[in-house]
Amino acid sequence: MLSNNITFCVSVTLAVLVVILLATLSPLPHRNTSSKPWLALSLYIQQPKTATKPNTQAVAPQDAGALIFHRVLTEGPKNTSRVIGKAQGFIIPAEQFARSGFNIIYLTFDTHEYSGSVSIQAKNLGNGRKDELTVVGGTGSFAFVRGLAVLTQRDDRDTDVVVPYHIRLHLKYPNRSKAVPG
Template sequence: MSLPPLKPSTILFLLISSTTVVTWPSATAEAKRRAHFHLYMHDIVSGPNQTAWKVVPDANMSSANFGDVIIFDDPLTEGPNLTSGLLGRAQGSYSAASRTEIAFLVTMNMMFVNRKYNGSTLTVTGRNSITSPVRELPVVGGTGVFRMARGYVLWRSHKLGNVEAILELDVHVHV
C-alpha cells in the first residue's frame, strides 16, 4: 500500500515545525561568561617560608641553569604584599628550557580559595621569558566555575629578588 502524495502546504508545515531554532547569546550573556582579574604570585625561593624548590637542589637556588626543574606552591594575593588578601595558590612546575636566555616552560594550576571562584581552578602552560617586560601564557582549561576555560595571562615581574619573585598576573578567561 502506498501513501498518498503530500500537499505543498503539508510539506511546508512539516519543515517549519521540525526546524531547530538556534540563537546566539546576547552581549549580556557573553559578558557573564568572561572574567578578568588581577593578582600577585609570590615565588619564594629560600628562607623559612620557601614555596619553590629545585627537584635536585643545589647550593645556589637563585641561579637558573638550563635543565633546572622547580616545583612550586605559591600564594596568590590581591596585592603585591604577601600579607594582602589570599585568593588562592599557584601549584605546578617551571623548567629552565632555553640555553641562550632565562626562559622557563611553566605548567601550573591556579587554585582559588575564596569568593565566587572558591574551589575552581585555571590551568596555565607556556613560555615565560623573564627578561621580557610582559609575557603572555595561555589558559588551557579549568574546573568549577572555569570548566573548559580558554584565555590568557599577561605575566609581569613586579619585583625580582634573591629570596622572592613577585609576579603580577592579569588573567583574562572565557568560559
C-alpha cells in the first residue's frame, strides 16, 4: 500500500515538473511586430464604358427606387490598370431613405497582398464631387476595420472620357493586444 502511494506521489510530481518545464521552455507565439494599426489605400472604381454626350451627366432620377451597381476596382485611374477586386453597392436615393442603413458599398479584394472585403456605409452620400463615408467593417485581411473612405470624381464634362471614381481608404485595425474573453 505504501509503495502505491509513493508511486502515485512520484507520478504526480513528475507530471507537475513536466508541465512547468513545458510552460517555461516553449517558444512564444509569433507576433507580427511590423503590422501597423493604420492602413491607407488609393483605388479607382471604374465606370461602365458607355458613350455619353458632352456636357451631360448621368444622374439617377429622384423617383428611382434603388441604385444597385457592380463595378471593377483597379489600382490606377485607367481602365487598363490592374484589376484588384470589385465594388458593389445598394443605395436608396429617395429622401425618406437617405439615412438608411441599407446604403452600403462593398469593396472586395482578391490580390496576393489582400484578400477580403471592406464595408462602407453610404448614408451620407451626396451629389457633390467629394464625399466622406464611414468604413463600418471588413472581412479577411480587413477583419473588423473601421475608418474613413473619401470618394471623389474629377469633373470632365467637356470630354467623352468616362472618369472613374477615386476612393481613398484610411483604415484602422482594432487593438489586437487585448485578449478575447471566453
